[in-house]
Amino acid sequence: xxxxxxxxxxxxxxxxxxxxxxxxxxxxxxxxxxxxxxxxxxxxxxxxxxxxxxxxxxxxxxxxxxxxxxxxxxxxxxxxxxxxxxxxxxxxxxxxxxxxxxxxxxxxxxxxxxxxxxxxxxxxxxxxxxxxxxxxxxxxxxxxxxxxxxxxxxxxxxxxxxxxxxxxxxxxxxxxxxxxxxxxxx
Amino acid sequence: xxxxxxxxxxxxxxxxxxxxxxxxxxxxxxxxxxxxxxxxxxxxxxxxxxxxxxxxxxxxxxxxxxxxxxxxxxxxxxxxxxxxxxxxxxxxxxxxxxxxxxxxxxxxxxxxxxxxxxxxxxxxxxxxxxxxxxxxxxxxxxxxxxxxxxxxxxxxxxxxxxxxxxxxxxxxxxxxxxxxxxxxxx
Numbered sequence: 001x002x003x004x005x006x007x008x009x010x011x012x013x014x015x016x017x018x019x020x021x022x023x024x025x026x027x028x029x030x031x032x033x034x035x036x037x038x039x040x041x042x043x044x045x046x047x048x049x050x051x052x053x054x055x056x057x058x059x060x061x062x063x064x065x066x067x068x069x070x071x072x073x074x075x076x077x078x079x080x081x082x083x084x085x086x087x088x089x090x091x092x093x094x095x096x097x098x099x100x101x102x103x104x105x106x107x108x109x110x111x112x113x114x115x116x117x118x119x120x121x122x123x124x125x126x127x128x129x130x131x132x133x134x135x136x137x138x139x140x141x142x143x144x145x146x147x148x149x150x151x152x153x154x155x156x157x158x159x160x161x162x163x164x165x166x167x168x169x170x171x172x173x174x175x176x177x178x179x180x181x182x183x184x185x186x
Numbered sequence: 187x188x189x190x191x192x193x194x195x196x197x198x199x200x201x202x203x204x205x206x207x208x209x210x211x212x213x214x215x216x217x218x219x220x221x222x223x224x225x226x227x228x229x230x231x232x233x234x235x236x237x238x239x240x241x242x243x244x245x246x247x248x249x250x251x252x253x254x255x256x257x258x259x260x261x262x263x264x265x266x267x268x269x270x271x272x273x274x275x276x277x278x279x280x281x282x283x284x285x286x287x288x289x290x291x292x293x294x295x296x297x298x299x300x301x302x303x304x305x306x307x308x309x310x311x312x313x314x315x316x317x318x319x320x321x322x323x324x325x326x327x328x329x330x331x332x333x334x335x336x337x338x339x340x341x342x343x344x345x346x347x348x349x350x351x352x353x354x355x356x357x358x359x360x361x362x363x364x365x366x367x368x369x370x371x372x
Contacts, residue, residue, distance in 0.1 A: 037225060038225065038226040039223060039224065039225055039226065040224040040225065040226050040233075040268070040271075042271065047226075075275055075276050075280070076274065076275040076276070077275055078271075078272070078275035078276050078280070079275075080271070080275065082226070082268055082271060085226075085228065085264075085266070085268060086264070088262065089261055089262040089263055089264035089265075089266065090261050090262070090264050090284060094261070094264070094284055097283065097284055097286070098276060098280055098283055098284065100283070
């Protein structure tokens with residue numbers, strides 16, 4: 001059976017990643033183009049959950065949202081949930097400057113999906129990808145992809161073909177958890 | 187006439203600064219100790235306004251909140267509204283590392299007061315202090331005070347006696363605008 005799920009975001013790059021990943025599960029994604037409101041919190045789960053409820057309060061239909069962040073161990077989790085602000089101010093260049101002379105370069109990319117139904121009950125699905133911060137930017141520019149090398153790889157996320165990146169990505173892991181829950185439920 | 191105004195924050199240092207400043211205006215501050223919810227936005231005014239409305243929705247009494255941020259010109263406004271997160275992750279040390287070899291060190295400290303009445307109507311008052319980012323941390327630790335030198339001064343905010351700092355501060359300017367409006371109104 002073919003299923004259609006509504007995804008709220010104003011980020012078109014996210015839409016195409018999510019569509020590509022879910023196409024392998026006979027799920028089509030209907031993009032609801034809106035700026036998802038976000039609360040300030042260190043906790044991605046809390047942010048995504050609050051956003052999903054806020055969106056359903058406005059739209060009155062079941063919808064999922066996705067929030068992700070890069071957590072660098074040596075920087076106490078910075079930039080964490082504040083990806084878009086950090087990207088448009090100090091950018092990847094700023095992150096690399098903060099990492100100068102730092103040997104411990106472990107980082108985790110985390111994706112949180114929050115699906116909220118019309119009764120405003122929200123479920124959370126988390127995916128993580130482990131890796132290190134590269135020494136320089138490499139590959140096409142999107143988010144922190146040019147500075148993140150997944151564990152065991154040599155290329156950054158940004159240097160990989162879309163499908164290879166998606167196969168390793170935090171977003172795919174979160175989406176697959178969501179999809180298997182959703183298929184049992186709906 | 188002596189006036190009493192309610193101030194919602196979970197930040198005790200802010201309470202003592204605000205009390206010291208308002209004591210010169212025959213105003214006493216009643217501290218409502220709660221964690222003020224904040225939205226994610228680049229715009230302090232929008233954050234403070236939304237917070238004040240949210241707090242009054244919960245407490246059902248007129249209250250003011252205060253939000254502040256340090257905007258560094260060469261870093262495109264970073265760290266801006268995300269002071270507390272940036273302080274507990276990369277801290278002042280991280281900011282100074284980002285500023286290594288940067289000659290343009292201008293920065294603005296901005297304070298926004300949002301006063302919301304019981305009808306959920308919120309008014310905004312803004313104060314700014316101009317200065318530069320120091321080359322190293324100096325003085326007692328609170329927020330970004332150890333790395334901010336106000337225009338025309340040699341000491342950082344953190345090296346100054348409380349009263350001297352308050353006389354120059356963004357927070358005082360915002361509070362004084364608020365107070366003169368409040369006294370005409372109530």
